[in-house]
Amino acid sequence: MVLHRNPPRLFGFKSKIFVTLTKTLRSVRVHFPMYQSENNREDSERTAFRRTEKKYKLYYDNNASSKNKKNKQPKPVDLTEVLDFRSILECHHRNLELPQGVVVLQDKFSSPVFSLQNHPGFYFIPGALSIEKQCDLVRESLTEFPQPPNRTNHNAIYGPIHNLFVAAKEGKILVEEKSPITSHECSSDFDCRDGEEWKFFTEKEASLRKCKSVSGSSLLRKLRWSTLGLQFDWSNRNYNVSLQHNKIPEALCELAKQLAKPALPAGVEFQPEAAIVNYFASGDTLGGHLDDMEADWSKPIVSLSLGCKAIFLLGGKSREDAPLAMFLRSGDVVLMAGEARECFHGVPRIFTDKENAEIGHLETQLTQEDDLCFLNYIQTSRININIRQVF
Numbered sequence: 001m002v003l004h005r006n007p008p009r010l011f012g013f014k015s016k017i018f019v020t021l022t023k024t025l026r027s028v029r030v031h032f033p034m035y036q037s038e039n040n041r042e043d044s045e046r047t048a049f050r051r052t053e054k055k056y057k058l059y060y061d062n063n064a065s066s067k068n069k070k071n072k073q074p075k076p077v078d079l080t081e082v083l084d085f086r087s088i089l090e091c092h093h094r095n096l097e098l099p100q101g102v103v104v105l106q107d108k109f110s111s112p113v114f115s116l117q118n119h120p121g122f123y124f125i126p127g128a129l130s131i132e133k134q135c136d137l138v139r140e141s142l143t144e145f146p147q148p149p150n151r152t153n154h155n156a157i158y159g160p161i162h163n164l165f166v167a168a169k170e171g172k173i174l175v176e177e178k179s180p181i182t183s184h185e186c187s188s189d190f191d192c193r194d195g196e197e198w199k200f201f202t203e204k205e206a207s208l209r210k211c212k213s214v215s216g217s218s219l220l221r222k223l224r225w226s227t228l229g230l231q232f233d234w235s236n237r238n239y240n241v242s243l244q245h246n247k248i249p250e251a252l253c254e255l256a257k258q259l260a261k262p263a264l265p266a267g268v269e270f271q272p273e274a275a276i277v278n279y280f281a282s283g284d285t286l287g288g289h290l291d292d293m294e295a296d297w298s299k300p301i302v303s304l305s306l307g308c309k310a311i312f313l314l315g316g317k318s319r320e321d322a323p324l325a326m327f328l329r330s331g332d333v334v335l336m337a338g339e340a341r342e343c344f345h346g347v348p349r350i351f352t353d354k355e356n357a358e359i360g361h362l363e364t365q366l367t368q369e370d371d372l373c374f375l376n377y378i379q380t381s382r383i384n385i386n387i388r389q390v391f
């Protein structure tokens with residue numbers, strides 16, 4: 001599944017208009033399934049960025065004898081060209097050597113900060129987040145961050161959903177109920193669902209209601225994004241300051257301010273105002289895009305990785321520039337500021353198999369009874385939190 005952040009109803013009658021609109025935008029941050037269709041091979045290989053995405057994307061071996069997807073083997077991928085900042089860090093610790101084009105910024109920081117000669121404004125901090133911090137952020141990303149008034153990809157269909165993670169854990173079912181709410185009472189245009197209201201019920205209660213329903217666990221699996229702080233309106237591609245919102249939680253704000261420092265001149269402080277939390281399951285990708293809706297590009301985007309290992313592609317200012325592939329592991333932090341903000345980037349692959357996911361440290365930490373549900377989720381998922389200053 002390709003990560004898409006537009007309200008799904010746009011795939012209905014509005015889809016043609018929306019496709020035309022998005023094609024005219026300079027940066028299409030969203031990849032639509034129809035753009036990437038396997039039937040449309042030419043299109044998927046059109047640019048250098050697309051070709052590299054295709055190289056690393058998850059494909060299954062067609063020749064595998066079993067038709068059962070669970071037993072299908074992923075096609076092997078050549079990972080020899082993927083930059084690995086963890087081994088660069090280990091090597092640097094051993095003998096202070098660095099590969100050509102990689103620069104180390106500061107060593108007094110507990111984790112060194114790497115930058116790339118060819119990509120000014122891009123910074124990589126391997127293992128910047130402690131294991132405890134990673135676990136806290138995984139828990140928060142699943143319980144607190146998707147809570148209303150924060151919006152998620154589910155808002156457009158179901159309206160605000162409270163306590164999705166707990167409901168999924170308890171086997172609850174979301175059921176549609178007709179209510180007297182009328183359109184003019186809705187909080188925003190793109191959130192109106194003409195008198196429908198969805199509520200969680202136990203399986204037994206839901207079966208008695210005979211209404212449209214969907215399981216909490218299926219909704220959790222399909223959770224693609226949530227937004228914190230100022231809310232981003234994906235259909236209009238702007239921050240809609242009139243939407244009700246909470247400030248970014250204090251601890252996340254402080255963390256982002258600290259982490260942003262290497263990308264800012266001394267004395268300039270980062271002001272976190274909005275964040276996007278991306279949830280990836282096996283096979284999910286985030287297509288090449290630019291993040292260009294913020295006013296001041298000298299301020300970094302602070303991007304935190306949690307859970308399964310991923311491949312991140314850092315391209316140039318054109319999709320024709322061949323991107324650099326690098327691994328992103330749980331605890332790694334990326335900063336993109338200045339010129340790097342004009343560079344296309346995306347995530348073509350996450351690794352959910354035991355050998356490649358590299359989440360052993362989370363598995364040893366999340367052992368308490370209460371944590372098993374988080375462990376269960378993160379063993380086959382990746383979460384990315386990227387924090388922005390909007391104005």
Ligand SMILES: O=C(O)CCC(=O)C(=O)O
Nearest residue numbers: 276278291303347384386
């Ligand atoms: O998942 C990632 O590491 C990158 C996310 C990203 O680029 C975005 O949300 O704009």
Ligand SMILES: [Fe+2]
Nearest residue numbers: 289290291345
């Ligand atoms: Fe991005």
